[in-house]
Amino acid sequence: MEKMLEIKKLEVSFRPAVGESVKILRGVNLSVGKNESLALAGESGSGKTVTARAVMKLLPNNMNFEKGEILIRDRNVMNLKEQEFRKIRGKDVSMIFQEPSSYLNPVFTAGSQVLEAVKGDGPGRKERTIKLLNEVGLKENVFYQYPHQLSGGMQQRVMIAMALINNPGLLIADEPTTALDVTTAYGIVELLKEMMEKHGLSMLFITHDISLAVNFANMIAVMYAGRIVELAGAGEILNSPLHPYTEMLVSCLPEKYKSGDKIKTIEGKVPDFRDLPKGCSFHPRCPYKKEICLREEPGEMKRGEGIVRCFKYGDFVEA
Amino acid sequence: MKKFLKRLKHANRISFISLWFLLFLYLIAFLADFISPYPYDLQNREYALCPPTAPRVFHDGRVSLRPFVYGIEIVNPAFQEYAADTSRIYPIRLFAKGTERTLAGFLKTDRYLFGTGDEGKIFLFGTDLHGRDVFSRVLHGARISLSIGIIGVSISFILGLLVGGVSGYFGGKTDVFLMRMVEIIMMFPFFYLMLALRAAFPPNLSSVQVYFLIVVILSLIGWASLARIIRGMVLSLKEEEYVLAARSLGLSSFRVITRHILPGTFSYTVTALTLSVPGYILGESALSLLGLGIQEPYPSWGNMLSVTVGNLRILTGAPWMMIPGLFIFLTVIAFNFLGDGIRNVADPKNW
Ligand SMILES: Nc1ncnc2c1ncn2[C@@H]1O[C@H](COP(=O)(O)OP(=O)(O)OP(=O)(O)O)[C@@H](O)[C@H]1O
Ligand code: SF4
Numbered sequence: 256m257e258k259m260l261e262i263k264k265l266e267v268s269f270r271p272a273v274g275e276s277v278k279i280l281r282g283v284n285l286s287v288g289k290n291e292s293l294a295l296a297g298e299s300g301s302g303k304t305v306t307a308r309a310v311m312k313l314l315p316n317n318m319n320f321e322k323g324e325i326l327i328r329d330r331n332v333m334n335l336k337e338q339e340f341r342k343i344r345g346k347d348v349s350m351i352f353q354e355p356s357s358y359l360n361p362v363f364t365a366g367s368q369v370l371e372a373v374k375g376d377g378p379g380r381k382e383r384t385i386k387l388l389n390e391v392g393l394k395e396n397v398f399y400q401y402p403h404q405l406s407g408g409m410q411q412r413v414m415i416a417m418a419l420i421n422n423p424g425l426l427i428a429d430e431p432t433t434a435l436d437v438t439t440a441y442g443i444v445e446l447l448k449e450m451m452e453k454h455g456l457s458m459l460f461i462t463h464d465i466s467l468a469v470n471f472a473n474m475i476a477v478m479y480a481g482r483i484v485e486l487a488g489a490g491e492i493l494n495s496p497l498h499p500y501t502e503m504l505v506s507c508l509p510e511k512y513k514s515g516d517k518i519k520t521i522e523g524k525v526p527d528f529r530d531l532p533k534g535c536s537f538h539p540r541c542p543y544k545k546e547i548c549l550r551e552e553p554g555e556m557k558r559g560e561g562i563v564r565c566f567k568y569g570d571f572v573e574a
Numbered sequence: 575m576k577k578f579l580k581r582l583k584h585a586n587r588i589s590f591i592s593l594w595f596l597l598f599l600y601l602i603a604f605l606a607d608f609i610s611p612y613p614y615d616l617q618n619r620e621y622a623l624c625p626p627t628a629p630r631v632f633h634d635g636r637v638s639l640r641p642f643v644y645g646i647e648i649v650n651p652a653f654q655e656y657a658a659d660t661s662r663i664y665p666i667r668l669f670a671k672g673t674e675r676t677l678a679g680f681l682k683t684d685r686y687l688f689g690t691g692d693e694g695k696i697f698l699f700g701t702d703l704h705g706r707d708v709f710s711r712v713l714h715g716a717r718i719s720l721s722i723g724i725i726g727v728s729i730s731f732i733l734g735l736l737v738g739g740v741s742g743y744f745g746g747k748t749d750v751f752l753m754r755m756v757e758i759i760m761m762f763p764f765f766y767l768m769l770a771l772r773a774a775f776p777p778n779l780s781s782v783q784v785y786f787l788i789v790v791i792l793s794l795i796g797w798a799s800l801a802r803i804i805r806g807m808v809l810s811l812k813e814e815e816y817v818l819a820a821r822s823l824g825l826s827s828f829r830v831i832t833r834h835i836l837p838g839t840f841s842y843t844v845t846a847l848t849l850s851v852p853g854y855i856l857g858e859s860a861l862s863l864l865g866l867g868i869q870e871p872y873p874s875w876g877n878m879l880s881v882t883v884g885n886l887r888i889l890t891g892a893p894w895m896m897i898p899g900l901f902i903f904l905t906v907i908a909f910n911f912l913g914d915g916i917r918n919v920a921d922p923k924n925w
């Protein structure tokens with residue numbers, strides 16, 4: 256089957272103004288099939304946004320690609336020049352962001368910003384824009400309003416319209432609901448599902464909320480410290496998580512505890528990329544750690560449809 | 575534009591007034607030929623340094639329907655002493671007859687918008703050393719002084735935005751090269767650079783040539799500092815999230831710079847722009863002062879004022895000769911107020 260997006264062994268490093276460069280992504284493997292949705296879940300600072308920006312080839316200036324491949328519609332785009340890759344943005348892959356308010360330009364009307372995103376000219380651009388605005392649940396007058404006159408939910412809908420105006424095959428949604436309140440967030444999630452259905456969209460849905468991930472996508476990738484530690488179907492993640500980290504995330508879900516229980520949180524902190532623990536980077540927080548975990552890094556092991564990186568499931572060591 | 579004016583009126587009355595005042599100045603500069611009662615170079619030798627003649631409506635306790643001026647009596651020609659001769663009355667006529675001149679380059683006419691006909695004289699702002707009507711000369715001088723600012727600022731604005739925008743957005747070697755160039759220009763003191771550039775050209779150019787030369791010189795100096803500041807702003811603006819969003823839509827660099835980055839600098843640039851117009855007006859005056867600017871007999875506010883500098887007799891005896899200075903002052907102030915108002919209004923958060 257055609258893959259909309261495939262990331263192979265992607266490594267990205269951060270070069271601080273002083274000091275040595277630090278690896279942020281350490282061999283990320285991902286793939287999103289046509290019409291599929293993949294959720295990328297993980298704590299704050301695990302490298303989800305960096306992954307998304309790497310796919311858009313819009314890394315911050317102080318970050319570099321080290322190794323790996325990115326394929327969009329089975330085409331390797333790693334060595335494309337900026338000039339050429341620009342044609343892919345918006346047309347094959349689009350992105351929406353966490354804070355809609357700061358991702359819209361405050362000095363232009365919502366409509367003019369969606370209009371601007373239209374690739375190629377030709378008649379009916381404005382009609383198309385208004386039609387799409389309607390489709391994402393906005394009234395026509397939003398076209399003439401400035402971002403600060405819109406609520407967060409409406410702003411995010413404008414962003415979605417901008418991202419979808421050229422019918423891209425793949426949408427990367429980087430925590431699109433984190434900045435919104437629960438009801439508004441629900442509306443956006445429903446809208447995204449509807450758009451997937453209607454436009455035959457594939458989606459890389461980034462979230463730190465495992466329950467949202469499970470609700471949204473059929474496949475879940477769990478990220479920890481710049482690596483995918485588990486990839487599995489939504490049902491497996493929820494009912495039989497393999498990786499100790501996933502297990503912890505799932506056990507913290509509100510559905511999982513009875514009334515009167517104390518709210519659970521994960522012990523420990525997200526590791527610092529400059530000073531990752533030797534061996535499995537999760538071992539300081541892991542209840543199952545063995546002697547080998549302190550020395551070696553676990554490699555990717557196949558488990559059914561997915562993969563897991565943990566010595567509980569074999570002793571395959573990362574090369 | 576209408577919305578803009580409304581906001582300006584609402585937000586900042588003084589800058590709204592300034593805007594109209596400036597528009598008014600530009601209008602009279604445009605219509606100078608038509609409005610002024612005398613050609614700018616018409617000399618009345620016998621009336622040198624004549625004080626302003628006041629238009630009047632009262633005579634002998636009676637009101638005259640038509641404003642008039644008294645005749646001017648020459649009391650002492652050696653010391654330029656004049657008095658009003660109340661026995662001679664010259665009504666001010668519309669479309670009065672005068673010396674023939676060409677309007678707008680093709681229309682030959684001897685009619686003036688207003689005047690006193692052949693005998694009487696009407697010097698609203700007095701006359702200069704050669705007996706030329708200061709009022710007419712101020713109107714004509716406004717053309718030079720007001721347009722030099724606008725044209726000069728436009729050129730340095732475009733250069734500054736372009737160089738600053740490219741430099742800040744692309745960074746790297748482009749940035750280093752462009753900024754070193756800017757620094758070289760900025761290293762020279764403004765005044766000497768201006769002189770040196772002017773000196774590179776022959777002194778005996780026609781007024782039109784000098785005019786363009788001055789505009790080009792002033793704007794070639796002016797863009798550098800603007801470019802530098804724009805670059806700094808672009809450096810921070812390009813990290814704005816909406817710039818990232820715009821790039822994620824696949825917009826070209828040119829579009830991202832011109833539509834998403836440079837507009838963010840507008841509240842600064844528009845202000846800087848209106849505030850730098852006076853610099854051009856004064857720069858022209860400075861060149862004129864040294865005899866390197868617009869040459870007599872063609873007037874500019876700068877060269878009219880330059881006659882008065884250091885001349886005690888004029889300063890004490892003929893203060894009306896400094897009226898061009900008053901106009902420079904008013905224009906500068908008006909541009910400042912306008913710049914201030916635009917800065918408030920240009921920020922969409924205030925809408
Ligand atoms: N522009 C940047 N400059 C330097 N370091 C950065 C930059 N952006 C991200 N990082 C670092 O890269 C790591 C991964 O960050 P990333 O933004 O991808 O996390 P995330 O998983 O998206 O978290 P969140 O849920 O908070 O959005 C973090 O340690 C962060 O400090
Ligand atoms: S490899 Fe070891 S430390 Fe890491 S998660 Fe698995 S059991 Fe825990």
Ligand SMILES: [Mg+2]
Pocket residue numbers: 303304305429430
């Ligand atoms: Mg993020």
